[in-house]
Amino acid sequence: MRDGTLPFNLGVSLLRAGSGLGIAISVGVALALVSGLSRVGEDVVDAPLQILRTLPALALVPLFILWFGIGETPKILLVALGATFPIYLNLHKGIRSIDPKLVEMSSTLGLSRWQTIRDVFLPGALPDFLTGLRYAVGVSWLMLVVAEQVNAESGIGHMMMDAQDFLRTDIILVGLLVYG
Secondary structure, eight states: OTTSHHHHHHHHHHHHHHHHHHHHHHHHHHHHHHHHHOHHHHHHHHHHHHHHHTSOHHHHHHHHHHHHOSSHHHHHHHHHHHHHHHHHHHHHHHHHTSOHHHHHHHHHTTOOHHHHIIIIIHHHHHHHHHHHHHHHHHHHHHHHHHHHTTTOSSSHHHHHHHHHHTTOHHHHHHHHHHHO
16 A cells, blocks of 8 residues: 555556446447347347356456457456346346336337337336346456456556565455455
8 A cells, every 4th residue: 555556556457347347238238128128139139148158257368368469458358248247137137027017008108119118128127237237346356357367567466466476475365355
C-alpha cells in the first residue's frame, strides 16, 4: 500500500473486470433476448452457446493469445466470455418462464412487440437477470485471475506472478486476499 503498487494493480484489475463484465452484459442480454423471445432464435443461438459454455477457460487462453495478441484485448475478452454465460442462462430462463397469460393479456391490450418486451418480459425476467449478474461478477473475477497470469504487465495477477519469481509469499497472500 505504501509504495502504491497494490492500489495501482487493483485499479488495473478492476478496470479489466469491469470492461469484460460490461461486454458480457451487453452480449448476454442480446443473446438471451434473441433466443428467449423466438423459437428460431433459440435454435440458432442456444445450442452453440451451450457447447461453448462447456469448454474450459484455461484451454481457451492460448487461442485468445493467438487471435488477439498479448495486450489487453485477450484479457478483457476472456473475462467477457466467462461472464456472458451466467447472464445469458439466467435471463433466458427468466424470459422463458414468463406466464403465458401475461403475454396473452399484452396482446389483448394491443401492445406492440417492443412494448410487450419492455413492459412484460424485461420486468418479469429482472430477478433472474440479477441472479445471473451476481454470478457473472464472481465469474469475471475468476476469469481475471486466469487472464492476468498470462503475460500481464500490471494487475493483481501480475503482482502475484512477480512475487512468485522473488519468493515473496507475503505479496502472494495479499493478492489472494484481494481476489477473495
